[in-house]
Amino acid sequence: MLYENLVLLVHVLLAIGVIGFVLIQRGKGAEAGASFGGGASQTVFGSGGSGNFLTRMTAILVAGFFVTSLALAYVAKQKADALSDINIPATELPIESDTVTTEQPASALPAE
DSSP states (O other): OHHHHHHHHHHHHHHHHHHHHHHHSOOTTOSGGGTTTSSHHHHHHSOOOSOOHHHHHHHHHHHHHHHHHHHHHHHHHHHHHHHHHTTOOOOOOOOOOTTOOOSOOGGGSOOO
């Protein structure tokens, strides 16, 4: 239980970090001339070179998010297997009886 809570906490923090780093970064076509065609081919289609700090940190956070997603899926599978091992029956719908009526008596109907 503690392991699951710890992984879930790290997972949420990584998700917030990924969102933050993605929102901080500028897009490749973010220059003012990109929308007017002035040298835009170099900024949009040019090579980005080695990634800067924000790009690398985003990649690291995304990799951590992926790992914690797999860990949470593993924990959920273990819990599901544990429940099926103790033979808990599935929820059953109540059986309707012929003696139970759903109609209201005529006296309960509103007068017209």
